[in-house]
Amino acid sequence: MSPRLRSGGGLAIALLGQLFFAACTEQQMYDLLYSDGVAIANPPEIADYAPGGQQYGVKGSLSTRQLAALKGLAWPQSYEDVKGTFGFPSHRTETADYYALQGDDSIWVVIHYSGKTATRYTTEER
Known part of the structure; x- marks a missing residue:
């Protein structure tokens, strides 16, 4: 040639x-x-992401029973105890874990951290 x-x-x-x-x-x-070469068949809507959050790839959510248990905790808590009790969150930022509330698509349950210590929880609108 x-x-x-x-x-x-x-x-x-x-x-x-x-x-x-x-x-x-x-x-x-x-x-x-x-692209990292992974196809997403059904990508989540933008509203499914926590503000500034990194999606974990799991559908981390809390039931109303788990929310009641969270409300009854004495703060602070260790990161390991929170994960052992509630599992992995849907999304994570540098200082907070975001869990969807089962049955209510308008609420995030947010656990705030200082290092590896959970200091409090709040709820936010999605």
Whole structure:
């Protein structure tokens, strides 16, 4: 094969690539460039994420019974005890764990931390 044909093939591939990327929306382009290669069949809605939170990949939620137990705790609590009792949260920030409240899609139950010590809980609107 001559060098001329190889360079022409490269040009054709480059042109096809440009056409492909020109047909993509901005969001599709972002997804292609920054994807970790894992397809999400049913991505969650933006409202499913805690403010500034990193999604854990689990549907961490509390029942009303667990919320009652949380309300009765003496604070502070250790991180290990909270996880052992309530499991992993839906979302996490540097200082808080966010749990969905089962049966109420409008509320987050938030456990606040100072280091590895749970200092209090609050509820927030989703």
